[in-house]
Amino acid sequence: MISGTLLLAQLLNGLQYGVLLFLLAAGLTLVFGIMSFVNLAHGALYMLGAYAGAIGYEKTGSFVAALAIAMAATFLVGLVLERLAISRLYRRDHLDHVLATFGLVMFFNELARILWGPQPYFVSVPDALSGTVELFGFNYPSYRFLIIGVGLAVAVGSYLLIHKTRLGMLIRAGSVNPAMVGALGVNIGLLNAVLFGLGAMLAGLAGAMAGPILSVQSGMGEPVLITALVVIVVGGIGSVAGAFYAALIIGVADTLGRTFLPMLLRQLADRSVADAAGPALASMLVYLLMAGVLAWRPQGLFPAHKG
Amino acid sequence: MTSLLHRPSHWVPLVLMAALAALPFVAQAIGQPFYIALVARMLAYAVAASALNLALGYGGMVGFGHALFMGIGSYAVALPAFHGADNGLLHIAITLLACGLTAFVTGLVSLRTTGIGFIMITLAFAQMGYYLFVSLKQYGGDDGMTLAAPSRLGPFTLGSATAVYAAGFVVLALQTWWMHRLRSAPFGMVLRAARQNPRRVAAVGFPVLPYRLAAYVISAMLCGLSGVLLANLNAFASPATLSWSTSGDLIVIVVLGGIGTVFGPVLGAIAFLGMEEILKAYTEHWMVVFGPVIVILALVGRTGLMGALAKLDRAPSQTPATAKTAATPAVQGGH
Numbered sequence: 001m002i003s004g005t006l007l008l009a010q011l012l013n014g015l016q017y018g019v020l021l022f023l024l025a026a027g028l029t030l031v032f033g034i035m036s037f038v039n040l041a042h043g044a045l046y047m048l049g050a051y052a053g054a055i056g057y058e059k060t061g062s063f064v065a066a067l068a069i070a071m072a073a074t075f076l077v078g079l080v081l082e083r084l085a086i087s088r089l090y091r092r093d094h095l096d097h098v099l100a101t102f103g104l105v106m107f108f109n110e111l112a113r114i115l116w117g118p119q120p121y122f123v124s125v126p127d128a129l130s131g132t133v134e135l136f137g138f139n140y141p142s143y144r145f146l147i148i149g150v151g152l153a154v155a156v157g158s159y160l161l162i163h164k165t166r167l168g169m170l171i172r173a174g175s176v177n178p179a180m181v182g183a184l185g186v187n188i189g190l191l192n193a194v195l196f197g198l199g200a201m202l203a204g205l206a207g208a209m210a211g212p213i214l215s216v217q218s219g220m221g222e223p224v225l226i227t228a229l230v231v232i233v234v235g236g237i238g239s240v241a242g243a244f245y246a247a248l249i250i251g252v253a254d255t256l257g258r259t260f261l262p263m264l265l266r267q268l269a270d271r272s273v274a275d276a277a278g279p280a281l282a283s284m285l286v287y288l289l290m291a292g293v294l295a296w297r298p299q300g301l302f303p304a305h306k307g
Numbered sequence: 308m309t310s311l312l313h314r315p316s317h318w319v320p321l322v323l324m325a326a327l328a329a330l331p332f333v334a335q336a337i338g339q340p341f342y343i344a345l346v347a348r349m350l351a352y353a354v355a356a357s358a359l360n361l362a363l364g365y366g367g368m369v370g371f372g373h374a375l376f377m378g379i380g381s382y383a384v385a386l387p388a389f390h391g392a393d394n395g396l397l398h399i400a401i402t403l404l405a406c407g408l409t410a411f412v413t414g415l416v417s418l419r420t421t422g423i424g425f426i427m428i429t430l431a432f433a434q435m436g437y438y439l440f441v442s443l444k445q446y447g448g449d450d451g452m453t454l455a456a457p458s459r460l461g462p463f464t465l466g467s468a469t470a471v472y473a474a475g476f477v478v479l480a481l482q483t484w485w486m487h488r489l490r491s492a493p494f495g496m497v498l499r500a501a502r503q504n505p506r507r508v509a510a511v512g513f514p515v516l517p518y519r520l521a522a523y524v525i526s527a528m529l530c531g532l533s534g535v536l537l538a539n540l541n542a543f544a545s546p547a548t549l550s551w552s553t554s555g556d557l558i559v560i561v562v563l564g565g566i567g568t569v570f571g572p573v574l575g576a577i578a579f580l581g582m583e584e585i586l587k588a589y590t591e592h593w594m595v596v597f598g599p600v601i602v603i604l605a606l607v608g609r610t611g612l613m614g615a616l617a618k619l620d621r622a623p624s625q626t627p628a629t630a631k632t633a634a635t636p637a638v639q640g641g642h
Contacts, residue, residue, distance in 0.1 A: 096605045102555040103601030110594035280442025287431040295416045
């Protein structure tokens, strides 16, 4: 019934979705872990990255250039946002964060609708990557392999950045005691701004890479943002490693759930009922998983080790 | 009487309620029934925001999923009506029961967490509700469903904007009065104290969790009533009501009006929907203006419209003592 190749293909799809989620979740979880800031506007940065990538690809014809443009644009937007509004809110409570970033989401979604219209934008997969790769007797799109590769590279890169560099040391120190890091002569404001910019840049990268497999449109960031929030809560807030594992778990669970739950239900119930309930149950699966994790381990599965 | 006149935070709510009571008659007289539907919508949102304020303002629980209860209320009208049951009391009973039970179960799980965990898990439960109603294809699924019949309360049906207005006004007036009482009743005092310092409240001997859970459940049930009103007003129930932006809108309304104040959510609902209506008249892209307004609201600190009124209370002609009592709305944060 469930063939091995289908399962493998869906596992790879889940992995690809998982690494995209990780790119978003990494920025979210760092900003939350260190500045204690809830950023609902992270999905808007993902959307901006997707638009910047799409337009960059159209203008330059080079996909690598498009990714670079998307990353540079979202890094800059992230820096400006941090300086203008977000840095003023670190000391406030979460309600203010929710409020301000909710306003930003409204603003950016509407701005995208003004600048680029309400209709979705389609981006083609770059020619060099439009083929497929044969793997154990079935073909899998090479573009999706690229996403998985880039995602894993970012994961390794962020591990090295956090654990092996001076900047990473400051980031870790800042998450434990920002006041002390400041007292030791580190410009903590600049550190926070750079960190926020880096998170925004990863969100932009995720958006630009998702462009060719999804449609680029206003409001595209919110569904994936909410899933990324689920990821950081499941993984343990503030933990990049936790975000990585949780992103893969959520990505695979969601993808497999969407494929196999309707099939499973069809065995148990009437086809029309199963076709209606299957996707809904699959959509709810991720949230059920999160509710279960929070009820069982409110600190998440892989909490950050503080101190 | 002069002391009342010097305290806008006291007389503005009274005057506004009187104006709301008079509005349908005036609108009919000047032949502008459009305003009745608009203000009826404001009343429904005021009911929801005032309900959220019980959890968010008094209890300090940042529920980011109250759209769930609004949606349950809407479908508690639409689903029975679809099957031929148009009894309004039945709709209300289902709403209260379904919202109460849902809030009890989800609240028990959610209240194990605080801070961002609570925000996210309430959001997650609301998203689950959203997908549940989207999946009900026999009831319109994604597209929502038209109301087969409005709620009927004896000889009175909620089939017109004026009827919904009347019902909304009664619910809002009773609820506001109840919140006024509840805020300074022992229950409200424990709840508000627990927002500021749960440990001390526990040390004094009040178990924090049952108080919070009770507030969350009551808040959800009242919020459900706004869904009943909205479904009747729009003659439509849609999963869009359960979307996360509705929950965000409700939080904005509460903060805009004045978080933790009795009348703030009502002012907030009128200001929010009023501003939306005015901006829409100028541009379809009203959110591009409204978004930054919300950001500024968050940046300048949140005493809201009630806070602004309370500032006017401290007029120079006043004695310090009255100024002190007028400036009660406690808006300090606290996680």
